Amino acid sequence: MMTLRMILVGCAASTALWAVGSPMQSRDPEVALAPFAVVGARAGELRAVADECLERLATALAAKGVRVAKLTSLDEKTLARAKPARWAVLGRFERANDAIQAELRLMEVSTGDEMRSYFYNDKDPKKISTLGTQAAERIVRFLEEKKRGSALR
Numbered sequence: 001m002m003t004l005r006m007i008l009v010g011c012a013a014s015t016a017l018w019a020v021g022s023p024m025q026s027r028d029p030e031v032a033l034a035p036f037a038v039v040g041a042r043a044g045e046l047r048a049v050a051d052e053c054l055e056r057l058a059t060a061l062a063a064k065g066v067r068v069a070k071l072t073s074l075d076e077k078t079l080a081r082a083k084p085a086r087w088a089v090l091g092r093f094e095r096a097n098d099a100i101q102a103e104l105r106l107m108e109v110s111t112g113d114e115m116r117s118y119f120y121n122d123k124d125p126k127k128i129s130t131l132g133t134q135a136a137e138r139i140v141r142f143l144e145e146k147k148r149g150s151a152l153r
Helices: 002-020 042-063 076-082 125-129 132-153
Strands: 030-032 037-039 069-070 087-096 100-110 115-122
Touching: 030 042, 037 042, 042 069, 042 087, 042 100, 042 125, 042 132, 069 100, 076 087, 087 132, 100 125, 100 132, 115 125, 125 132
Parallel strands: 030 069, 030 087, 037 087
Antiparallel strands: 087 100, 100 115
């Protein structure tokens, strides 16, 4: 019981710190991020995995020079809150049988269109959290392609 309370307090503190912002918070963001959705039974256990994935994504994007905005919440219905960022990443984590399924989706804020989707399914929570770093590499390539494409016009 004490462990569960510590996990819940830690998750609440993590979300609060995320909302306050960090040195990675940009005034002219390219990509908006918010805590990922965690659904289903035992969702509390997955919150730490989702938060670790989100932190890895934010850190990797910032390291590659992508300007990131951190929001307290974001989903398909509230995507307009991500403006002025052109792009937003939405995530969903859930447990299916013995495995954790994670999906990150790169969305165009102005249209709500899904541009790319990144999936990972594994039993090991540590492997699932690496999805953030892996997705960041692909998101950076996508953004570079879009910049090159608009420069040619």
